[in-house]
Amino acid sequence: MKKILLTLTFALALNSVSAQTETVETKNSDFNKWSIELAGGFNKAQRPWTSGFRTDTPNFFVGDLGVRYMFNNQFGLKADFGCNTFEEKNGTNNFSTRYYRVDLQGVANLGRIMNFETWTNTIGLLGHAGFGVAQLEDQNSALTDKMANFIVGVTGQVKLTNRIALTADLTTILNAKQNANFDAALTGPGGGFEGILFNGTVGVTVYLGKNAKHADWVVLNDDRFSAIDARFMAIENKMLDSDKDGVADYLDEEANTPAGSLVDTKGKSIDKNNNGVADATEDFILKNYGSGNTSPLLSNNELITSLINGGYVATYYDFNQSTPTSDSTGNTDFILTYLRNNPSASVEITGHADEIGSSAYNDKLSKARATNVKSTLTAAGIAESRLTIVAAGEDTSVNKNSDAARKLVRKVTFRVK
Incomplete structure (x- = not known):
């Protein structure tokens, strides 16, 4: 029994020391x-x-008053004062003694160490052990006996509020150098831990401080799983492929590639003949309007015109921006090349916006986008008379709550006249 008690005390002492070397995060919680x-x-x-x-068994009375300080939510120290009274059992010799003690103890929050929070938020368990001094006094004489003591025990807790908890404690006290029996009879110089005393108490703990919770009931890093979930969600979002071209959005430099298009590792449409039109788009037009189709055979120039008027050539914009994204400025170059090769042609430039924001603001933004493209073309030498702008305002054809869908309608399209 003594070995077990001493082992527990040694463990509590080590834990109390280690508590002072906890991480900054723990200290500042x-x-x-x-x-x-x-x-x-x-x-x-x-x-x-x-x-x-x-x-009598049990014998009344025990009183205990303690002050506790927790280094973190697992380990702390407490100083306490206790008083025991001893009086004769009926049928035995009369006596009346008092036992007073003062102890300093290490405290381990066993509830947190054993993760009670996985099944309860209101039941706790503390372990405590330490050393102190005590004095036995005879109430019928001037006899006093001073001694050292070792104390160890466990305290059950029931949290009523963040400020108050009920407790039930079982404690064992071992007295060293006890010269008098508990009935005040002198027995001569005491030896080692020969005196043994058991206490059982119920009580209340009052938590002090301005914060919401006491260390007894705090679970450090309780949001660690939420943080991990957030990281996984961020990875999942990065791996989304909105345009289904096989390239994740965070790597995709052309986030609105038509379905089925052949793209490179950056998500850009492949254009092997360097005519400014993605090969997949050209194949689609040739299949539906080219030789062998019931539609009349179209010349290359007519194919390009159909491509432009069908909305396959467009510039795209980031949210609330009137300057095209860097990966869609090539489509403005495509229109510039077309106008230079067809000097009699004119182009209607139509600006669009998504549904975020007021309709009036989006009308203004769509006009600014079309005006920006027109300015780029006139600066490159295209006569202003060949260019007209249209502010189409909000495009309501896609899901307003989908960021990927809104990217598809923040654009400028062209129509050859």
């Missing part, structure tokens, strides 16, 4: 650390006794 503990109950003095002297 936002929780209360101080508490006051008040309890009362019964005792059982096991030994030493003089023959013919005994107390």
Whole structure:
């Protein structure tokens, strides 16, 4: 029994020391650390006794007052003062003694160490052990006996509020150098831890401090799984492929590639003949309008005109921007090349916006986008008379709540006249 008690004390002492070397995050956690503990109950003095002297089982009264400080949510220290009374059991010799003690103890929050929070938020368990001094006094004489003590115990907790908890404690006290029996009879110089006393108390703990919770009930890094989930969600979002071209959005430099288009590793449409039109788009037009189709055979120039008027050539914009994205400026170059090769042609430039924001603002933004493209073309030498702008305002054809869908309608399209 003594070996077990000493082992527990040694472990608590080590844990109390290690608590002072916890991480900065633990030390600075936002929780209360101080508490006051008040309890009362019964005792059982096991030994030493003089023959013919005994107390009732259990024997009343025990009183205990303690002040506790927690370094973190697992380890702390407490100083406490206790008083025990001993009086004769009916049918035994009369006596009346008092036992006073003061102890300094290490405290381990066993509830947190054993992860009670996985099944309860209101039940806790503390372990405590330490050393102190004590004095036994005879109420019928001037006899006093000073001694050292070792104390160890466990305290069950039930949280009522963030400020108050009920407690139930079982404690064992070992007295060293106890010269008098608990009945006040002198026995000569005491030896090692020969005196044994058991206390059982119930009480209340009052938590002090300005924070919402005390260390007894705080779970550090409780949001660690939420943070991990957020990281996984971020990875999943990055791996989305909105245009289904096989290239994840975060790597895709052309996020609106038509379905089925052949793209490079950056998500850009492949244009092997360098005519400014993605090969997949050209194949589609040739298949539906080219030789062998029931539609009349179209010349290359007519194919390009159909491509432009069908909305396959467009410039795209980031949210609330009137300057095209860097990966769609090539489509403005495509229109420039077409106008230079067809000097009699003119182009209607239509600006579009998504549904975010007021309709009036989106009308203004769509016009600004079309005007920006017109300015680029006139600066490149295209006569202003060949260019007209249209502010189409909001495009309501896509899901307003989908960011990927809104990207598809923040654009400028062209129509050859």
